[in-house]
Amino acid sequence: MPTHASTDVIAGVLSRPDLERLREELPRLAEGCVEAITAEVPGYRRAFSGELGRTIEQAVHQALAGFLNLVTSAGSADPAVPMKPSIDGAYLLGRGEATAGRPVDDLLAAYRVGARFAWTDFSAGLVAAGVDAQAMAGFAGVMFAYIDALSASSVAGHSDALAEAGHTHERRRDRLAAALFAGADLDQLDRLAQNASWDPPATLSAVWLPAEAADTVRRALDERTLRVGEEVTGSDQVVLLVPDADGTERRRLVKRLATYPAVIGPARPWHDVRVSVDRAQRAARLGLGEDVIDCEEHLADLTLAADPQLTGDLRRQALEPLAELPPATAERLAETLRLWLLLQGRREEVAERLHVHPQTVRYRMQQLRELYGDRLTDPDQLLRLVLGLSAPETTARP
Structure with missing residues (x-):
């Protein structure tokens, strides 16, 4: 001056x-x-x-x-x-x-x-x-x-x-993110998206991850990625809503998140991303892995955990023929039968997984055929047995 x-x-x-x-x-x-x-x-x-x-x-x-x-x-x-x-x-x-x-x-x-x-x-x-x-x-x-x-x-x-202008823009996108997280109706979401100058993608995938990692990850993603903060999730985790993370883009997303304890939900139509949020949250609660968890790779686990009472009943039915046996014996036979069904009767592979001799597997299967009878030849019964024996033990009713 x-x-x-x-x-x-x-x-x-x-x-x-x-x-x-x-x-x-x-x-x-x-x-x-x-x-x-x-x-x-x-x-x-x-x-x-x-x-x-x-x-x-x-x-x-x-x-x-x-x-x-x-x-x-x-x-x-x-x-x-x-x-x-x-x-x-x-x-x-x-x-x-x-x-x-x-x-x-x-x-x-x-x-x-x-x-x-x-x-x-x-x-x-x-x-x-x-x-x-x-x-x-x-x-x-x-x-x-x-x-x-x-x-x-x-x-x-x-x-x-x-x-x-940037603060106003970000606040408007935060309101849109919160509404998507809450599962708001399409009319409201359309208004919020227009007000935030946000061009809706075909799909969104929810990514749960620690709050301290969110900003770093977000900068490497599509600029339309939205952030749902801790004040909305009610935890120390945030949710990133990532556009069009399917196919090749999904594999890239998994690689970007490889160093973080993140959970990736499925890609869903952008206005229905609450489904992705819920599924990723369930996967996180199940503890399906220590590193990045892609829900698409754990559909069977998520299915079995979706209705604990139902899978508990399946497990109880599957274990019913073993009810009169000592607990340790019943547990050994149940695991042998589960692996036998999954490995399609390949005795050597079952023995390798169980760390026993193939003759031991043969002896146990003789016992199981006596206990289960026709169930081991009926396709419908076999499906129930696979699901029941694969269900988490904690879901079984006492």
Whole structure:
């Protein structure tokens, strides 16, 4: 920002009539700055048409007038006071440019072009007024310090506007994520998606993972990925709703999550992602693995755990022929039968899994055939036995 001493120097070498002549030239100078900016900064070639063009031209005029006010106010008690309107105007200009979608680089380029044009014009007037080289250098220093101050204020306005817009955008997406998590109806979800400028994908997959890992993972995913925070899940876990994570994309997602204790739910139509949320949560509760768990790889386990009472009844029926045996014997025979059914009677493989001799397997199967009889040849009964013997023991009724 220009110093009090530097403006005193300029005020001392320019007469009041000289300053007034410069002030009279402001409209012409502002128009010339606008033409130079339009010609040299591509982003502004269309910006100076209509009402927006008049607003920006007025901002240029205000900036130039503010500089002359600064110079003519030398000796005032507070040298920052004359700059305040210009600084405030530059801040509002920066906010407006952000709202219009123009990058801050274009705005800074416009300041540079405008400053160069204004200095060329001002310096010609100074030379005509007989100002010496030292004073000219002082004038240039004050002017470019002033432009730097305006530029900084515009950058601050631009940054603040983007930050506020980003916060608003993120809050709207958070509301959409919470509604999806809650299973809201389609009409409500459509309204929230439109309000958040969120383009719905074909499907969404729910990913449960620790809160501390969520932001890192999210940055590597589709930009439409939504985040459901702990305040909504009611735990130290968050849920990421990942677009179109099926096929090849699902395999990539699994790889990205390989270092995290995450659970991936199935891909479902985006408005029905609550199904994916629930299934992933059930998989997490079952403890199906220590690393990343893909629900699509554990459908049988999830099916058996879906109705504990039903699978408990299946298990009870499957173990019924062993009820009169000592518990340890019943357990050995039940596991032998389960593996025999799963391995389609391949005795050597069953023995290897059980760490026993194949003859032991043969002896046990003789016992089991006596106990189960026709059940071991009836396809429907065999299906019930496989499901019942595979059901978690905790689901069996006492």
